[in-house]
Amino acid sequence: LVQILLAAFFHLSTVKTASINKGVEKSKHGVVRLSEVITKSMCQPREVLVDIFQEYPGDTEHTFVPSCVVLNRCGGCCSDEALECVPMEASNVTLQVMRFRQMVTQHTIHLSFTEHQKCDCRLKPDVQVKKEYCTNLILSHFRSLMIATGRMQSAFSLFLEV
Structure with a gap:
């Protein structure tokens, strides 16, 4: 029961949503200004939730807590449909997570993930x-x-x- 509660706590503590309204000044009519919309939507590194199983698909016999982690990854809009937002500079970050096998073992481990520092729109x-x-x-x-x-x-x- 303690493991389940701990897993739920860690899972909920990592949940973040992308919001155009977060930390944004609105006009007197409650409308987000165009300049702010453009700034928030442009191609840049942004916090996203990444499922650990997507990054480590071979480790299917374990459960991870949390099951996803917050990483900076490239995202956003480019000026043309022929372009996509891609990383130009990346680095590794090591995060501590709990890995356990149901009713058998439980360990705190370090996993390495790629984070994006710079992004650009490319063909x-x-x-x-x-x-x-x-x-x-x-x-x-x-x-x-x-x-x-x-x-x-x-x-x-x-x-x-x-």
């Missing part, structure tokens, strides 16, 4: 491939056109010599 990988494909296609058509135009010019110059 999505599938968009990069499409961009390269389109560029190559355009170059191919351009070369064909140049060859055809060159042949036409050669034929035209031969015609003029006759």
